[in-house]
Amino acid sequence: MQTTIFTFTVLLLALIGFYMGRARAVSSVGGDIRQLHSLPRHYGYYVSLWCGLPTLFLFILWFIFEPQIINSLVLHNVTAINDETSSAMVARILSDIKFIAANGTNVKSATPEMIAAADHYLELKKIGIACLGVAVLAFAIVGLVIGNKNIGEKLKARDQVEKAIRVLLLASSIVAILTTIGIVSSLLFEAIRFFGKVPLSEFLFGLEWSPQIALRKDQVASQGSFGAVPIFAGTMLISFIAMCVAVPVGLLSAIYMSEYATPKVRGLGKPILEILAGIPTVVYGFFAALVVAPTIRNIGEGWGLEVASESALAAGLVMGIMIIPFVSSLSDDVIRAVPQALRDGSYALGGTKSETVLQVILPAALPGIVGGIMLAISRAIGETMIVVMAAGLSANLTANPLQAVTTATVQMVTLLVGDQEFDSPKTLAAFALGLVLFCVTLCLNVIALRVVAKYREKYD
Amino acid sequence: MTELKESMQKAHARLKKRRAAEKRFKMFGVGALAFAFLCVLMLFTSIISNGYTGFKQSYIQLDVVMDETVVDPDGSRDPAKMMFSNYNALVKTALKTKFPDVTNRRDKRKLYGLISSSAGYDLRDMVLDDPSIIGTTQTVWVMASDEVDMLIKGVFDRTQPESTRPITNDEIAWVETLEKENRVEKRFNTNFFTAGDSREPEQAGIQGALVGSALTMLVTLALSFPLGVMAAIYLEEFAPKNKFTYLVEVNINNLAAVPSIVFGLLGLAIFLNLFGMPRSAPVAGGMVLALMTLPTIIIAARAALKSIPPSIMEAAIGVGASKMQAVFHHQLPLALPGILTGTIIGMAQALGETAPLLMIGMVAFIADVPSTPFDPATVLPVQVYLWADSPERAFVEKTSAAIMVLLGFLITMNALAVLLRKKLERRW
Numbered sequence: 022m023q024t025t026i027f028t029f030t031v032l033l034l035a036l037i038g039f040y041m042g043r044a045r046a047v048s049s050v051g052g053d054i055r056q057l058h059s060l061p062r063h064y065g066y067y068v069s070l071w072c073g074l075p076t077l078f079l080f081i082l083w084f085i086f087e088p089q090i091i092n093s094l095v096l097h098n099v100t101a102i103n104d105e106t107s108s109a110m111v112a113r114i115l116s117d118i119k120f121i122a123a124n125g126t127n128v129k130s131a132t133p134e135m136i137a138a139a140d141h142y143l144e145l146k147k148i149g150i151a152c153l154g155v156a157v158l159a160f161a162i163v164g165l166v167i168g169n170k171n172i173g174e175k176l177k178a179r180d181q182v183e184k185a186i187r188v189l190l191l192a193s194s195i196v197a198i199l200t201t202i203g204i205v206s207s208l209l210f211e212a213i214r215f216f217g218k219v220p221l222s223e224f225l226f227g228l229e230w231s232p233q234i235a236l237r238k239d240q241v242a243s244q245g246s247f248g249a250v251p252i253f254a255g256t257m258l259i260s261f262i263a264m265c266v267a268v269p270v271g272l273l274s275a276i277y278m279s280e281y282a283t284p285k286v287r288g289l290g291k292p293i294l295e296i297l298a299g300i301p302t303v304v305y306g307f308f309a310a311l312v313v314a315p316t317i318r319n320i321g322e323g324w325g326l327e328v329a330s331e332s333a334l335a336a337g338l339v340m341g342i343m344i345i346p347f348v349s350s351l352s353d354d355v356i357r358a359v360p361q362a363l364r365d366g367s368y369a370l371g372g373t374k375s376e377t378v379l380q381v382i383l384p385a386a387l388p389g390i391v392g393g394i395m396l397a398i399s400r401a402i403g404e405t406m407i408v409v410m411a412a413g414l415s416a417n418l419t420a421n422p423l424q425a426v427t428t429a430t431v432q433m434v435t436l437l438v439g440d441q442e443f444d445s446p447k448t449l450a451a452f453a454l455g456l457v458l459f460c461v462t463l464c465l466n467v468i469a470l471r472v473v474a475k476y477r478e479k480y481d
Numbered sequence: 482m483t484e485l486k487e488s489m490q491k492a493h494a495r496l497k498k499r500r501a502a503e504k505r506f507k508m509f510g511v512g513a514l515a516f517a518f519l520c521v522l523m524l525f526t527s528i529i530s531n532g533y534t535g536f537k538q539s540y541i542q543l544d545v546v547m548d549e550t551v552v553d554p555d556g557s558r559d560p561a562k563m564m565f566s567n568y569n570a571l572v573k574t575a576l577k578t579k580f581p582d583v584t585n586r587r588d589k590r591k592l593y594g595l596i597s598s599s600a601g602y603d604l605r606d607m608v609l610d611d612p613s614i615i616g617t618t619q620t621v622w623v624m625a626s627d628e629v630d631m632l633i634k635g636v637f638d639r640t641q642p643e644s645t646r647p648i649t650n651d652e653i654a655w656v657e658t659l660e661k662e663n664r665v666e667k668r669f670n671t672n673f674f675t676a677g678d679s680r681e682p683e684q685a686g687i688q689g690a691l692v693g694s695a696l697t698m699l700v701t702l703a704l705s706f707p708l709g710v711m712a713a714i715y716l717e718e719f720a721p722k723n724k725f726t727y728l729v730e731v732n733i734n735n736l737a738a739v740p741s742i743v744f745g746l747l748g749l750a751i752f753l754n755l756f757g758m759p760r761s762a763p764v765a766g767g768m769v770l771a772l773m774t775l776p777t778i779i780i781a782a783r784a785a786l787k788s789i790p791p792s793i794m795e796a797a798i799g800v801g802a803s804k805m806q807a808v809f810h811h812q813l814p815l816a817l818p819g820i821l822t823g824t825i826i827g828m829a830q831a832l833g834e835t836a837p838l839l840m841i842g843m844v845a846f847i848a849d850v851p852s853t854p855f856d857p858a859t860v861l862p863v864q865v866y867l868w869a870d871s872p873e874r875a876f877v878e879k880t881s882a883a884i885m886v887l888l889g890f891l892i893t894m895n896a897l898a899v900l901l902r903k904k905l906e907r908r909w
Contacts, residue, residue, distance in 0.1 A: 085756065088756070088757045179803060187719060193708045193709075194712035197729060197779070200772050201735070204675070204746075269513065270513045275536075281510055296521055297517060301834070302831075302835065345520075350662060370796050373503045375506035405836035406866065433746070437746075439841055452746060462740055463735060463739070464886065466735055466738040
């Protein structure tokens with residue numbers, strides 16, 4: 022609430038700054054604006070930027086650091102917390118305190134100490150907001166004054182403003198890099214904590230995956246084992262089935278559309294593939310669970326085969342359907358990039374269309390197609406919703422597509438959805454799996470993009 | 482002579498084979514396309530055939546006696562007190578008088594189960610609206626429970642033996658009595674669009690999810706559009722050709738191919754745990770989706786900027802504009818249709834995205850409709866996922882109906898993008 026008021030105050034000050042700057046610039050040359058270096062409005066922008074930019078930084082810093090500072094100050098006085106308290110416990114106490122602060126003392130967890138902490142919390146919040154208000158106002162006004170003071174005949178306002186905008190543009194292109202850094206660091210950080218509890222060798226080569234950890238120390242339950250081989254195997258099995266569907270269908274339809282189809286057929290075929298590409302994965306997952314899996318089960322039973330209701334085949338098949346448009350559009354691109362001269366040469370020697378495609382175009386386009394297939398594989402192993410809804414949960418080490426297997430993404434979802442304790446190996450395991458997933462897809466992508474780029478250069 | 486004839490014959494035979502191979506190959510291509518077409522057809526027919534009934538809801542007509550001793554025992558007509566009266570008792574009495582020969586306790590409970598538990602609330606609202614109806618007998622239409630709804634819609638087969646269907650002979654007999662008296666009606670299911678989530682299939686609606694999706698998309702658009710366009714302008718127009726720029730470009734291409742669930746992990750570790758953002762809230766979800774959509778927008782915006790001929794820039798600079806002015810006053814407006822097309826496609830992807838939102842806790846059961854981006858909420862695809870997981874048969878049609886709404890939005894957005902491209906995009 023208060024922050025909205027502050028924001029509007031700053032915006033208002035910046036607006037005032039704009040008019041002040043413009044007026045000052047005009048009056049500094051006695052109304053003859055031809056003598057100014059820039060247009061009058063650039064002087065206005067200049068003052069506005071001086072007023073707004075430093076305050077913006079202040080806001081961002083405050084939003085990042087305020088909660089942490091207040092939390093640590095509040096928790097400092099709570100005696101229930103010592104060095105050995107788990108971070109989950111700390112988080113629980115903190116949320117209790119915030120709950121009391123928001124809903125009054127009329128709740129179960131309200132001991133006198135907690136109430137005191139809640140009061141302390143509210144007080145600190147108030148102080149924080151007051152400090153922010155003073156600082157923001159001070160920054161804005163000082164900025165306004167400095168900006169205004171700098172304005173004169175000699176100031177190159179346009180250059181200055183453009184410099185600031187350029188920095189802004191650069192900053193927004195750095196967001197992409199920050200995202201990558203954020204992904205890598207969060208995955209690495211949590212995965213390293215995981216490997217502190219479970220040895221790396223067990224994770225990579227262990228054959229047993231059952232991440233259930235006893236809730237109480239004395240509970241009789243498995244202590245959890247984290248051998249990820251069955252998961253990797255399951256992921257590969259489902260991706261392999263998906264590729265068996267997607268590669269032939271996608272490739273053949275791309276060949277047909279680019280070499281055989283009349284414009285009319287192409288005009289019909291392209292939208293169909295685009296529709297397949299635009300359907301959300303959760304819809305495919307529902308389709309797999311509701312239609313495909315029971316159908317496969319019935320067919321299997323008709324043949325006397327035992328089919329699990331969450332068979333790898335159903336998930337893989339539907340995932341393959343999802344990836345068809347991906348393979349087809351990538352191969353369409355590369356097939357089109359093959360120069361017409363190669364085709365003409367083959368026809369001149371008497372080759373039929375299919376011979377030209379199989380013996381000339383495909384070999385020429387092979388690197389590009391391989392690159393496209395690699396991208397498709399990375400899509401398949403990172404796909405989540407279809408397998409969450411149609412594949413199994415238990416980690417079976419099997420190559421039988423009629424049995425239920427699990428994948429890395431399914432495990433990540435099941436480990437992280439619901440109540441979490443943030444330092445149990447169970448939740449951290451999800452990050453370790455995420456790290457493996459990220460690395461594998463990254464490698465596939467980098468290689469594939471490079472192959473495709475090299476291939477393009479060859480014919481450009 | 483014979484030699485020539487022989488080789489001609491051989492050539493003919495070979496030609497026949499080659500032509501057959503050609504035909505075969507062409508058939509493979511047609512087959513592949515037909516397979517894709519069949520998949521689309523199957524997907525849509527299964528969703529629509531399961532889902533179209535979800536837009537209808539069965540109602541049952543009852544003669545309810547608005548008994549004063551139940552509604553307003555102390556006769557004060559005080560709305561605050563009448564709020565908490567036992568209106569379900571009225572429904573039960575009405576059913577009992579309708580079927581007086583049901584006496585056994587277990588059968589009675591089944592009988593009461595014909596009507597949705599929301600009927601009591603409907604009666605309460607009627608009484609609070611118009612207290613003068615207390616003491617009278619009102620003919621009201623109330624919602625049927627989900628199982629009766631399924632029976633009336635013909636999803637449960639009445640001819641099957643009793644043990645294999647989820648509804649008993651008695652219940653079927655009651656419903657058939659009601660049907661004979663024209664006390665059963667199927668109406669357009671407005672509740673589906675005006676209610677939040679519920680554990681009872683007949684009371685569940687998608688409004689909460691729709692509002693949640695709208696709020697999430699708003700956050701996503703507000704972040705990814707300006708950031709994406711500014712990044713594209715920098716990379717396309719201002720960036721020096723050096724290692725750093727190359728790094729940024731490679732990085733954006735790779736981000737576009739990172740699995741979406743990894744973005745969810747990023748959101749969980751950084752936005753929720755480090756910055757302490759609220760769980761299950763559209764702000765956090767919108768930010769994660771914005772990071773995911775960013776590469777799409779940047780790539781589309783760069784392509785749009787690149788397609789503008791350099792003569793525009795040169796002309797602007799020639800009359801004294803700075804490069805910044807040339808870009809913002811001329812290049813950007815001309816590239817805008819292309820950028821908007823890319824943005825709409827990116828937003829359509831974000832609207833259908835589920836996996837990263839599961840990671841940041843947008844899967845909680847939330848019955849209230851969110852009003853700000855900071856309230857706990859769910860989004861349409863996640864609602865689909867949640868309902869698909871529910872065991873009740875009636876949720877299958879709700880799920881399919883929700884999917885139809887979701888697909889409706891996506892098709893509209895994509896059609897808009899195509900239209901925009903056709904109408905506004907200029908070829909130079």
